Amino acid sequence: MENITKSTGETKKLAFEIAKRIKNGDVIALYGDLGGGKTTFTRYLVEGLGLENRVQSPTFVVARKYGYVNHVDLYRLTSKEEAKDIGIEEMISDEESITVIEWPEIIEDLFPRKAVKIYFEYIDENTRKITIKNLH
Numbered sequence: 080m081e082n083i084t085k086s087t088g089e090t091k092k093l094a095f096e097i098a099k100r101i102k103n104g105d106v107i108a109l110y111g112d113l114g115g116g117k118t119t120f121t122r123y124l125v126e127g128l129g130l131e132n133r134v135q136s137p138t139f140v141v142a143r144k145y146g147y148v149n150h151v152d153l154y155r156l157t158s159k160e161e162a163k164d165i166g167i168e169e170m171i172s173d174e175e176s177i178t179v180i181e182w183p184e185i186i187e188d189l190f191p192r193k194a195v196k197i198y199f200e201y202i203d204e205n206t207r208k209i210t211i212k213n214l215h
């Protein structure tokens with residue numbers, strides 16, 4: 080599913096729709112450029128799930144938890160082993176939580192088959208192309 084959002088408000092609307100369609104145990108991999116909107120989308124997704132909305136970029140912390148949502152940013156990690164050290168396998172196998180992962184490339188082979196993949200492309204200052212794959 081391809082979506083063009085022309086503002087953060089439109090990205091919020093999309094994230095709220097997706098929040099209705101995901102469930103505990105899901106893994107959501109967010110791909111795309113720096114500034115593509117992955118963290119912004121995550122903030123709206125967490126809000127759409129009705130959870131506390133203080134999502135920040137976890138870049139320096141790697142992983143944060145908002146209620147039953149894990150938000151992970153692997154940008155600064157360089158190997159799958161490092162991701163295992165921060166507990167990524169436990170997070171993605173936990174059927175009680177939703178795990179959202181920015182910069183997921185290094186752990187792709189650990190994903191469950193059903194992982195939802197979302198690709199963010201920068202079009203211009205306020206416009207993003209957001210492509211969603213595997214949403215059940």
Ligand SMILES: Nc1ncnc2c1ncn2[C@@H]1O[C@H](COP(=O)(O)OP(=O)(O)OP(=O)(O)O)[C@@H](O)[C@H]1O
Pocket residue numbers: 084085086087089090111112113114115116117118119120136181199204205206207
């Ligand atoms: N249509 C849009 N959808 C989402 N974000 C948008 C949109 N238009 C502008 N933006 C802005 O783009 C920026 C996206 O930054 P964000 O931190 O979410 O990106 P990111 O993909 O998480 O980057 P990084 O790879 O550095 O973690 C925000 O400042 C946001 O306000």
Ligand SMILES: [Mg+2]
Pocket residue numbers: 117118119136137152181
């Ligand atoms: Mg980010």
